[in-house]
Amino acid sequence: MNDQTASWRRPDDWDKQRRAMERTVLAFRALDGDDTEVTEGPDPVQAIRNLADSGLHRVIKQRILLDGLLRTLPDERDERIDREVRYLLRKTLPGDPDASQVDEIMDLLDGVAGGDDRQRLQPSHWGVFAGGAREAYGYDIEELSFSSGCNDRLITTKMTPDEQPRDSRLIEAQFWSDQPPMAFARYVNPLNWPRCSSAWQDMRVLSGEPRESGDYNCVFEEVVEINDRLLRVPLEVGYRERPDGSRVWVRFNIARDQYRARREDGDEVPVDVDTGLVSAELRPGGPARTLVRATKYLHMADDDGMVPELACDAGWPDLMIAMAERCATRWPREEPVTATPEPSRTARVDAAVGRFVDEVVATCQQGIGDTTPHVRRLIGRFSGASWDPGWVNDLLAIGKLTAERYGAVASSVRGLADGLGNADRGGRP
Amino acid sequence: MSDEELVRLRPRDLAAVWGTAFGQMVDLWRAWLTAMMEAGSAEDPTLVGDHQVELLVPAPGGRLPNLRARNLVGETFGRPLDGSLVTFAAKGPAGPDLVRVVCAVDEARGRSIKGDLYRGELVDERGAVLRRIVLDVGS
Numbered sequence: 210m211n212d213q214t215a216s217w218r219r220p221d222d223w224d225k226q227r228r229a230m231e232r233t234v235l236a237f238r239a240l241d242g243d244d245t246e247v248t249e250g251p252d253p254v255q256a257i258r259n260l261a262d263s264g265l266h267r268v269i270k271q272r273i274l275l276d277g278l279l280r281t282l283p284d285e286r287d288e289r290i291d292r293e294v295r296y297l298l299r300k301t302l303p304g305d306p307d308a309s310q311v312d313e314i315m316d317l318l319d320g321v322a323g324g325d326d327r328q329r330l331q332p333s334h335w336g337v338f339a340g341g342a343r344e345a346y347g348y349d350i351e352e353l354s355f356s357s358g359c360n361d362r363l364i365t366t367k368m369t370p371d372e373q374p375r376d377s378r379l380i381e382a383q384f385w386s387d388q389p390p391m392a393f394a395r396y397v398n399p400l401n402w403p404r405c406s407s408a409w410q411d412m413r414v415l416s417g418e419p420r421e422s423g424d425y426n427c428v429f430e431e432v433v434e435i436n437d438r439l440l441r442v443p444l445e446v447g448y449r450e451r452p453d454g455s456r457v458w459v460r461f462n463i464a465r466d467q468y469r470a471r472r473e474d475g476d477e478v479p480v481d482v483d484t485g486l487v488s489a490e491l492r493p494g495g496p497a498r499t500l501v502r503a504t505k506y507l508h509m510a511d512d513d514g515m516v517p518e519l520a521c522d523a524g525w526p527d528l529m530i531a532m533a534e535r536c537a538t539r540w541p542r543e544e545p546v547t548a549t550p551e552p553s554r555t556a557r558v559d560a561a562v563g564r565f566v567d568e569v570v571a572t573c574q575q576g577i578g579d580t581t582p583h584v585r586r587l588i589g590r591f592s593g594a595s596w597d598p599g600w601v602n603d604l605l606a607i608g609k610l611t612a613e614r615y616g617a618v619a620s621s622v623r624g625l626a627d628g629l630g631n632a633d634r635g636g637r638p
Numbered sequence: 639m640s641d642e643e644l645v646r647l648r649p650r651d652l653a654a655v656w657g658t659a660f661g662q663m664v665d666l667w668r669a670w671l672t673a674m675m676e677a678g679s680a681e682d683p684t685l686v687g688d689h690q691v692e693l694l695v696p697a698p699g700g701r702l703p704n705l706r707a708r709n710l711v712g713e714t715f716g717r718p719l720d721g722s723l724v725t726f727a728a729k730g731p732a733g734p735d736l737v738r739v740v741c742a743v744d745e746a747r748g749r750s751i752k753g754d755l756y757r758g759e760l761v762d763e764r765g766a767v768l769r770r771i772v773l774d775v776g777s
Binding site: 483484502 | 776
């Protein structure tokens with residue numbers, strides 16, 4: 210345990226929360242007659258009951274339930290399961306709901322998931338359910354727009370540290386928020402992931418100096434537990450904040466040197482592809498001002514397919530929904546992390562203007578360089594024995610380069626406008 | 639230009655100049671249109687940055703231009719990425735003079751690509767910028 214996490218203790222019930230998610234996922238997989246990977250699973254009745262009684266966020270509970278019901282056919286469910294489903298819906302409804310309210314939500318759930326075919330949870334399924342239950346649950350924009358991609362089709366080839374191609378699972382989760390991007394900086398920072406999600410055990414510092422705010426590079430040993438497997442993975446991390454507060458992100462990749470060193474020591478790293486990004490960014494044109502997004506490409510060295518599936522269905526969305534509520538229910542109040550320094554409005558404007566100037570100067574310099582040969586040729590047309598009419602072509606070529614330069618400048622102006630708007634709205638929480 | 643110099647010009651020289659100029663004026667018009675579209679590029683959903691990006695590319699007469707990517711640089715670690723690693727697969731027409739193209743990176747051809755979001759430009763065979771692209775590449 211490093212200095213940053215030494216003063217913090219994991220809540221005792223987090224392992225229970227993680228297991229509640231995973232057991233329910235596995236129970237529904239076992240019910241799914243077409244799923245050949247999981248033939249025996251936990252008792253679905255007990256799994257749903259434990260999920261309902263856990264301290265997990267309601268969106269996590271409801272999404273796992275919806276995904277499970279989508280994967281199973283109506284005749285694979287019995288009355289006992291339906292009774293537990295109602296129990297979970299009632300537990301997640303605010304206040305003291307009566308039976309008719311639960312019936313209403315149950316009908317909605319059956320309408321989304323009760324078809325005679327097996328499906329995978331898609332953003333459209335959640336959209337229909339959350340839209341229909343919006344009034345009953347009082348969902349906010351983060352919950353309504355929550356989306357994660359676990360549909361078994363998101364596979365892409367990524368290279369291992371040994372340059373071997375592997376079909377890796379793409380795990381995605383995202384939501385929109387009216388908070389500015391910097392409101393999520395603390396949770397984008399991997400230093401704090403163990404405080405937000407039950408799957409993360411620790412982020413041990415192997416080299417570099419992580420910070421609570423401001424850019425840093427660092428190598429962590431990420432310790433996560435999935436399906437009762439403890440995975441220790443050396444991750445090279447680059448954490449960045451734009452000075453104008455318009456974007457904060459972290460990029461992580463397997464740290465190659467540590468990966469090879471572990472193998473030489475006979476302590477193989479259990480994953481051979483683990484790369485991705487967590488970001489919060491101003492995105493004009495969306496349902497809210499900020500898009501918070503996390504992507505991860507994962508492949509297990511021993512081809513254990515359940516770990517990426519459970520990471521996709523449980524661990525990654527759990528971290529994201531924890532971010533959506535800014536770890537409000539999990540961040541220990543008695544041990545607040547040092548507050549991120551609040552930059553003044555002037556500093557934010559200066560940063561946005563500085564970025565704009567840099568971009569425009571770079572564009573103009575490139576433009577001058579590209580125009581020079583045309584100008585030289587143009588002058589040469591008039592210095593011969595007679596004028597060469599090709600000057601028309603040179604002039605048009607210069608005009609086209611100018612137009613392209615204006616395009617790049619226009620894009621920078623748009624960035625400046627976003628930056629200034631962000632500074633006016635506060636930039637940080 | 640004096641009258642005497644004008645008389646010395648051969649018709650075929652003038653035809654070559656103005657024939658080229660006509661094509662250039664078309665290019666100039668397209669460049670201005672692209673420049674105007676650039677102002678709204680911040681809202682382009684393809685700029686989120688996935689491992690592959692679907693784009694609509696202008697294809698005058700239905701002919702897809704020879705596309706290439708350039709100036710790709712990782713946003714976190716600042717490393718450049720060879721634009722020739724970017725592949726383009728046409729997915730069919732998407733309207734009059736528009737073609738749907740899937741753009742990705744052949745990671746197996748690159749050596750030890752550091753995982754990052756790489757931002758750059760998509761250009762046609764004449765080097766005209768068609769749009770900006772963002773791709774999640776490497777590991």
